[in-house]
Amino acid sequence: MASEYKRIEGCIAAYIASRYTDIVEIGIGRNPDVAVRCREAGLRVRATDIREPPVVAGVATRRDDVFTPALPWYxxxxxxxxxxxxxxxxxxxxxxxxxxxxxxxxxxxxxxxxLDGGERIECGVRLHRYSRAPKRS
Known part of the structure; x- marks a missing residue:
């Protein structure tokens, strides 16, 4: 089971690292694998959790509540x-x-x-994109 989780995190990180540069994981809990892999790929990575998040080398972490987020940090x-x-x-x-x-x-x-699951993305696992950044001119 643990190897399946690591495969999942690897697929997610590979997809993210190929498309983004500055990311925030919400609810990192005790599984920083995606954040670590993205940091290793050269991305700026931040992470939050409702409880005190773990210290992760190279990842800025903080306790924050997604229901009342400290917006400037993001x-x-x-x-x-x-x-x-x-x-x-x-x-x-x-x-x-x-x-x-x-x-x-x-x-x-x-x-x-x-709801409808948003936009489904197949990248070795199924991701759901519920919001897309507005197109920049």
Missing amino acids: AGADLVYAVRPGVEMVPALIALARRLGCDLLVYHLGDEVY
């Missing part, structure tokens, strides 16, 4: 993402991404989705 992000968040968090994640003007990607637990 400035400059081109992606907010979450790995296996509770479905009740998705509306707050969408709101945060829209306020920041960035994309939102979610990897759900099992077959869980929010």
Whole structure:
């Protein structure tokens, strides 16, 4: 089972690292694998959790609540993402991404989705893009 999780995190990180440069993981918990792999790929990586997040070398972490986020800390992000968040968090994640003007990607637990599931992305695993940054001119 652990190797399957590592494969999942690898697919997610590879997709993110090929498309984004400044990312924030919401709900890092005790599994920093995606954040670490993205940092190793040269991305600017930040991470939050409702509880005190672990110290992860090269990743700025802080305790924050996605329902009442400290917006200045997220400035400059081109992606907010979450790995296996509770479905009740998705509306707050969408709101945060829209306020920041960035994309939102979610990897759900099992077959869980929010509403219509957003835009589905196949990258070795299924991601859901619930918000897309406005096109820049």
